[in-house]
Amino acid sequence: MSKPLSVLEEKRKEAKSRLEKNGYFSDTKIYVGMATCEIAAGSVPVMEVFQNELKNEKNIYISQKGCAGRCNLEPTVEIYQKDKEPVKYIQVTPEKAREIIKKHIKSGKIITEWVGK
Amino acid sequence: MEKQLFTDKFSYVFGDQKFFKKQKRIALKNCGLIDPENIDDYIYAGGYTALAKVLTEMTPEDVVKTVKDSGLRGRGGAGFPTGIKWEATAKQQNDEKFVVCNADEGDPGAFMDRSIIEGDPHSIVEGMAIGAYAVGASKGVVYLRAEYPLAIKRLQKAIEDARKENLLGNNILESNFSFDMEIRLGAGAFVCGEETALMNSIEGKRGMPRTRPPFPAVSGLFAKPTLLNNVETWANISSIIINGAEWFSSIGVDKSKGTKVFALAGKITNTGLAEIPMGMTLREIIYEVGGGIPNGKKFKAVQTGGPSGGCLTESMLDTKIDYESLTKAGSIMGSGGMIIIDETACMVNIAKFFLEFTQSESCGKCVPCREGIKRMLEILTRITDGEGKTGDIEKLEELGNMIKKASLCGLGQSAPNPVLSTIKNFRQEYEEHVEQKMCRSLVCEKLLTYTINDKCIGCSACRRACPAGAIAGLPKEPHTIHQELCIKCGKCYRSCKFHAIDKTSVAKEQK
Numbered sequence: 197m198s199k200p201l202s203v204l205e206e207k208r209k210e211a212k213s214r215l216e217k218n219g220y221f222s223d224t225k226i227y228v229g230m231a232t233c234e235i236a237a238g239s240v241p242v243m244e245v246f247q248n249e250l251k252n253e254k255n256i257y258i259s260q261k262g263c264a265g266r267c268n269l270e271p272t273v274e275i276y277q278k279d280k281e282p283v284k285y286i287q288v289t290p291e292k293a294r295e296i297i298k299k300h301i302k303s304g305k306i307i308t309e310w311v312g313k
Numbered sequence: 314m315e316k317q318l319f320t321d322k323f324s325y326v327f328g329d330q331k332f333f334k335k336q337k338r339i340a341l342k343n344c345g346l347i348d349p350e351n352i353d354d355y356i357y358a359g360g361y362t363a364l365a366k367v368l369t370e371m372t373p374e375d376v377v378k379t380v381k382d383s384g385l386r387g388r389g390g391a392g393f394p395t396g397i398k399w400e401a402t403a404k405q406q407n408d409e410k411f412v413v414c415n416a417d418e419g420d421p422g423a424f425m426d427r428s429i430i431e432g433d434p435h436s437i438v439e440g441m442a443i444g445a446y447a448v449g450a451s452k453g454v455v456y457l458r459a460e461y462p463l464a465i466k467r468l469q470k471a472i473e474d475a476r477k478e479n480l481l482g483n484n485i486l487e488s489n490f491s492f493d494m495e496i497r498l499g500a501g502a503f504v505c506g507e508e509t510a511l512m513n514s515i516e517g518k519r520g521m522p523r524t525r526p527p528f529p530a531v532s533g534l535f536a537k538p539t540l541l542n543n544v545e546t547w548a549n550i551s552s553i554i555i556n557g558a559e560w561f562s563s564i565g566v567d568k569s570k571g572t573k574v575f576a577l578a579g580k581i582t583n584t585g586l587a588e589i590p591m592g593m594t595l596r597e598i599i600y601e602v603g604g605g606i607p608n609g610k611k612f613k614a615v616q617t618g619g620p621s622g623g624c625l626t627e628s629m630l631d632t633k634i635d636y637e638s639l640t641k642a643g644s645i646m647g648s649g650g651m652i653i654i655d656e657t658a659c660m661v662n663i664a665k666f667f668l669e670f671t672q673s674e675s676c677g678k679c680v681p682c683r684e685g686i687k688r689m690l691e692i693l694t695r696i697t698d699g700e701g702k703t704g705d706i707e708k709l710e711e712l713g714n715m716i717k718k719a720s721l722c723g724l725g726q727s728a729p730n731p732v733l734s735t736i737k738n739f740r741q742e743y744e745e746h747v748e749q750k751m752c753r754s755l756v757c758e759k760l761l762t763y764t765i766n767d768k769c770i771g772c773s774a775c776r777r778a779c780p781a782g783a784i785a786g787l788p789k790e791p792h793t794i795h796q797e798l799c800i801k802c803g804k805c806y807r808s809c810k811f812h813a814i815d816k817t818s819v820a821k822e823q824k
């Protein structure tokens with residue numbers, strides 16, 4: 197019988213290839229807070245903006261995430277870009293999300309006023 | 314696999330150095346970093362390695378020993394050493410055993426467990442599978458409150474996904490170990506968080522506690538040996554298995570190892586969830602992690618442990634956050650609620666708030682809790698209504714101590730704590746309410762006096778707002794309030810745009 201650890205190792209490889217297929221290793225990754233608290237603060241329409249406006253983009257992965265504990269700054273959105281430091285936007289609204297797409301995602305300009313310090 | 318320096322990763326991803334730097338993330342290690350609805354994300358981040366490790370290279374006894382040596386204690390409130398519970402359950406000879414996760418989270422203001430399940434549901438599935446292996450159980454139940462629909466959905470998905478990957482079910486990861494679990498919904502009664510009431514509720518009986526012993530480890534769910542732990546306790550397990558008992562016990566202090574998640578609420582700049590190493594002081598969590606008191610107000614008290622806990626004062630801010638120190642200071646660790654109170658709050662009123670909660674949540678089975686708390690609440694209500702009598706404070710203390718000693722379960726045994734601790738630390742405020750009919754924080758409505766000062770321009774807004782017809786005055790001339798008619802509703806105060814109404818509470822003559 198093969199050992200559970202090696203069985204899991206196989207599973208991890210499979211998980212990785214599934215993630216890969218879904219674009220997990222894209223150059224840009226966007227994480228939108230989607231816990232009860234984030235949703236209450238208004239993250240669902242924010243998520244929709246990212247999903248709708250970027251649906252034809254290839255090298256971008258959009259994911260939900262749980263709560264990191266920053267209640268008073270929610271909804272939060274993190275943007276990871278290859279070889280760059282992650283950026284956390286706080287109190288994001290659908291309007292801010294559109295700006296973030298335009299300036300940050302498409303033109304590489306971080307909107308510093310909206311970044312959590 | 315990439316090395317996970319949890320807290321560093323958090324400050325790296327989130328910036329926010331002040332908030333995250335002093336934290337240490339173990340139970341919340343994945344919360345906010347992975348997609349909770351994607352098992353691949355969890356597995357890729359190293360998930361289920363701990364389960365595979367115990368199934369490959371550890372005996373159940375090894376697992377129990379590791380948990381015992383780690384020094385982990387229950388995060389649900391009482392702080393019972395987790396390893397000892399596991400050992401006791403493992404020792405029982407029985408063909409059927411259960412593991413249970415207590416996700417009832419009834420403390421008002423607490424949301425640690427919800428965040429863990431919503432942000433990292435697989436950590437609970439993995440932790441419980443490890444626990445089941447250690448004690449020899451094949452069935453698990455998560456008792457989750459129905460008010461958490463998103464947590465229910467995500468945990469349900471996690472369980473189903475884990476089954477598909479053979480991380481639950483028969484012969485997990487091709488081993489000889491089989492285990493499966495299900496969710497049972499609680500209807501949101503506080504007392505159902507108490508372990509014996511919880512198990513009654515799962516069995517379909519009324520959610521009422523019973524006497525212990527026998528403890529659940531001996532006779533629990535359906536009278537079978539049962540290992541019951543809190544969500545956060547379970548969430549710590551996989552990290553302990555991966556990193557070892559020594560690693561875990563190197564974090565924290567003496568008898569309190571590891572970390573504790575707190576829900577910071579009330580008058581604090583950074584409301585939210587923070588996981589801190591045990592032994593940090595209250596001052597550090599409030600002023601550094603929490604960012605201090607907003608709006609330039611002064612700190613007055615910190616309440617830990619929710620309706621079972623107590624209020625600590627400024628002079629106790631250097632108390633370490635560990636089970637023993639908090640108890641010694643007159644509060645408890647509890648399940649992680651931390652409410653910060655500033656100078657605008659009335660301590661008598663706060664005590665009343667918690668007692669209203671426990672009074673309405675008492676299940677009514679035992680007399681001290683059912684009748685005693687009710688009487689205490691009556692006395693407190695009369696004190697805040699300006700009807701307090703000399704001797705009331707002593708009566709509260711006497712009743713409180715009696716209820717603590719004589720109640721059947723932890724609800725009654727701890728319900729008087731908010732009252733007793735505020736009497737101990739803020740006795741003068743109680744005395745002012747009782748003897749002088751005054752509330753220095755201007756919170757207790759019946760003890761307030763409204764008067765009109767010389768800024769009044771006679772706009773009549775207050776006169777029109779007053780439902781009792783207690784305000785007189787001609788247009789464009791200063792108005793007056795007839796105190797004997799005033800019902801102290803505060804409508805005039807809120808209607809005035811000229812700061813012409815004073816709200817005061819002054820010591821009244823003894824009748």
Ligand SMILES: Cc1cc2nc3c(=O)[nH]c(=O)nc-3n(C[C@H](O)[C@H](O)[C@H](O)COP(=O)(O)O)c2cc1C
Binds near residue numbers: 386388392393418723
């Ligand atoms: C009135 C009352 C309510 C409780 N509510 C909870 C709860 O919501 N969640 C929880 O984990 N433990 C709660 N407990 C504590 C449980 O009885 C039990 O001690 C705990 O779940 C054991 O898990 P642990 O050892 O991992 O902390 C409550 C206890 C009492 C007396």
